[in-house]
Amino acid sequence: MSDSTNLASAGPTLVSPLSARLGFARIIEDIAATATQRELAHRPPHEEIAKLKAHGFGALRLPAEAGGHGLSLRELFVVARDVAAADSNIAHVFRNHLWQVEAALRRREHPFHARVLELCAQKKTVGLSFVETDVTAAGARPTRVLSRLEWDASREVYIGSGKKVYATGNLYSDAFIGLAVESRASRTVQYVLDRDTGVSDGDDWDGFGQRLTASGTAHFHDVTVPAAQVYPTDPPRSDEAPPWGFTFHQVYLTNCIAGIARRIVLDAVDVLRARGRNFYHGDATHPTDEPVLQSLLGRIRAYAASVEATADRAVEALQRAWDTYDTPDEYETTLAATLAAAEAKVVIDDLAPQIASWLIDLGSGSAVSRGGALDRHWRNIKVIASHNPRLYKERLLGQNLLTGQLPPTGAFF
Template sequence: MTDTNTIKPGGPQLVSPLSASLGFADIIADIAATAAAREREHRLPHEEIASLKARGFGALRLPADAGGHGVSLSELFVVARDIAAADSNIAHAFRNHLWQVEAALRRRDHPFHTHVLELTAKKKTVGLSFTETGALPAGARPDKVLTRLEWDEIRQAYVGSGDKVYATGNLYNDAFIGVAVESRAGRTVQYVLERGEGVSNHDDWQGFGQRLTGSGTAKFRDVTVPPAHVYPADPPRTDEAAPWGFTFHQVYLTSSIAGIARRVALDAVEVLRARGRNFYHGEAAHPVDEPVLQALLGRIRAYSSSIEATADRAVAALQRVWDTYGTSDEYDTTLAATFAAAEAKVVIDDLAPQIANWLIDLGSGSVVSRVGALDRHWRNIKVIASHNPRLYKERLLGRNALSGALPPTGAFF
């Protein structure tokens, strides 16, 4: 007979066995324990991100002999989602760097990408210095400096200036990459700019959620780029290559929302345990024994698990893209992953805010205090979801079912 005293509570766990085996359990637990305080105090997570970098999170995908852990793409998402469950701001701040590592691993014979991998092996992270403008007509691309590098004879280096808005993660990054036209030959180049004089980041992001991602303005003023850090542009894609190159970005954000959904389920258990009194018309003396509240807790758990499973389907599709890279199957797997990412986003963007609402229902008036900062879950979900709204993806999925229409190929789909 089973001793019921030895049965452990079920449901989601904050840290996966994989993250624990890689040595991240303590950091993730600490991040989770202090997330509400950071939210209340608007304390940017410099120390937490530095700890993750030092432990090698940014280099997980590098082979072991190159300073990494050699994890698969799917395994990277496991660890990233654990971090998102602890604090979605921190997971989000790594997105641009992790994507650059993915791109570099595929093109490691190119000197620009080799440079990115070398920085990553040193446990540094790279951000973006592509300059963005305000409103643009449909189909247009930003064209301001730092998309131009001027040669400076005195410095014997290239010089550029410009602003990057929505510079997610740049407050915490050690280097920045971009594409520009260099003045001497008028050719398009790629460059790597390490943090130094002329680089500043401003915590002026005004979003009501994801407040600590460092998504403000990055300013580059008369920055110097050594000629050794300026590289030829990547060769153009062939006609046979799959043109959907940004699915990673979409899946990463949706997977981060799945991490928040897990945190809601974890917080829901603590909320119900902590409730001290029931309504007079309840059926139990204590809220933890109240049938309707137990049922709501079960609903939150079920929806959270289903959200993670939906995200995992998109992650698995993205893993197949990696596995078929450079083969005749790459086009089909990339297209399938793009649709899987869209399907996951449509579902998760709809369901995740619901379970954040139910968390408040579960705790009632006892959880609306700003001390617990539980409202951050709904706010963070909605802000992440606002990246590339699901409405356009819903339409694409419908059009594709009717006529076979293909997805757009730009980064912002």
């Protein structure tokens, strides 16, 4: 028996012990096994998402006594990264829903947020229905949703129409939320809209990556909203509250890229083992024994581990901000979280595409077949990264060191 027989790899695994303990292992493994076929056939993952919903992926943060898994924010990102490693499209689909749950957990006594948590407990997910076409700058907050909710006295319901651009995940959502002007009192309200015949299931998303997130335009035509599902807007927080309320979104996207980096390592091992022949000028007969290829595999592993560690640092900062919510320390921890999220994005958006390129180098001609769809990793990384360009975050980080410049307070920080 050779010495190598007793050696064990401590490298990455697709499913974390936490996901396995929660019973997600089989679902995640099945998602990973069929990711390539879905990509090639452009098959929306309705069945896969339904299984995750049924097992409570959308309710990871909901307390156990309320029908959820009762995870910490940190643990949510562990399970979400496992799903992203299996298929980053599917993890991305849940981002808007999971953020709404976070917001609702902080304001659970408010009737609007209570309804969101009720839907979550029913293993349903919520999407967004407000339009963004009325803003002149990317990332600015929209001022209208379904433009207006008109009261229909004969049916005692509100009627609304509109559209939502970049409606990631809406194709798979059970309900939709947003802000609107309510016609009877001309006031801004929040609402929960159940999926009905007026909600379009079209998918006009044509990005070269994240192709199955349905991130195109969602249309709402004469949809009905019961009066009981129209709510007052949230009361404003105190002037001392930190203004950075959207860091979760950025950390979640960065966490998805970290999942892709892990999947690249796993695919790299398969690619190298599957290669049947080496170049004539190589130093070994079989590619798995080729020193330069072994080194490249090690580099992929090391860089991917660094990506995951960097993402973990941002997650930890966000957890600290959550833990100090509505305390005197909240401002400082929230600011630290948004800066940590920016730092992680700058590093990971640089490294992750390179790791995806090294995968092709490792496989050489054996890795460029469309049937393997290995190019999807680079494409998916670049599309996720494009949401919030790192260039502005690099500058902000430099300005912050030099002058104390604070981050913007809009959606992309």
